[in-house]
Amino acid sequence: MKKRKAPWGDAVGCRSWILSLVLLTTGCNLAAKKPDLTSSSTRSKISADAMELEFQSFPGLTPWKLSSLRGKVVLLDVWATWCEPCRESLPLYEDMAKEYGARGFEVIAVSVDDNPELIPPFLADTKVKLPVVVDPSAKVVGDKLKVNQLPTAFLIDRKGVVRITHEGFDEQMLSTWLKEIEGLLAEPQ
DSSP states (O other): OOOOOOTTOSHHHHHHHHHHHHHHHSTTBOSSSOOOOSOEEEEOOOOSOGGGOEEEETTTOOEEEGGGGTTSEEEEEEEOTTOHHHHHHHHHHHHHHHHHGGGTEEEEEEEOOSOGGGHHHHHHHHTOOOOEEEOTTOHIIIIISOOOBSSEEEEEOTTSOEEEEEESOOGGGHHHHHHHHHHHHHSOO
């Protein structure tokens, strides 16, 4: 009788296969805990100067600093093409950008995808035209912003201070978000 080969190959392959299966079935959580896909709003404990954050522009992959938006209120959203809640959140963030853009509000979408070639089909499918920057190794969002769940959105004031962090996405929280954005826009420059 011929022995059948497992789909994952050897023991190392088995661990990789199991990890992939776990990631696929647990949603967009980047930490080893059960995902909470509802949104939670917290006053930010990020101490890094957000304006010093540097990513790569997309599609050009040239250096891009958040400091280019100094003086604006920014929603910095961390997402990936494989994140289902991101498919819902990004179009709504684009609506926010249209609504508040004239008052000095910007939305920047930070992709943590390893492969930037996955981004254009995702944007076309979701009909999103937001400015995108990339952090393919998730080094900036992991080390400096301490992101462990997607999507995670940061509201940054005009001085470059991360004021509010939203982990996960729940459309019912939008009224809270809009109040937070209105409050930041109302602050003196």
